[in-house]
Amino acid sequence: xxxxxxxxxxxxxxxxxxxxxxxxxxHYGIADAVxxxxxxxxxxxxxxxxxxxxxxxxxxxxxxxLYVPAASGH
Numbered sequence: 001x002x003x004x005x006x007x008x009x010x011x012x013x014x015x016x017x018x019x020x021x022x023x024x025x026x027h028y029g030i031a032d033a034v035x036x037x038x039x040x041x042x043x044x045x046x047x048x049x050x051x052x053x054x055x056x057x058x059x060x061x062x063x064x065x066l067y068v069p070a071a072s073g074h
Contacts, residue, residue: 031044
């Protein structure tokens with residue numbers, strides 16, 4: 001479905017589609033499944049939008065004008 005949307009995106013503008021598989025999981029369930037699959041501890045630690053934006057700004061501080069955080073409204 002995603003490939004079809006990417007090939008012809010106009011009809012899908014401003015549409016929302018549920019993404020799901022045979023088992024619906026939250027972020028904690030995904031972390032648990034990845035942990036079991038890899039055999040290493042994987043955790044989900046939620047952060048606020050502000051924390052995420054700050055972390056991306058810090059990570060890409062040297063990327064110049066190509067980086068514009070989505071939360072900035074630009």
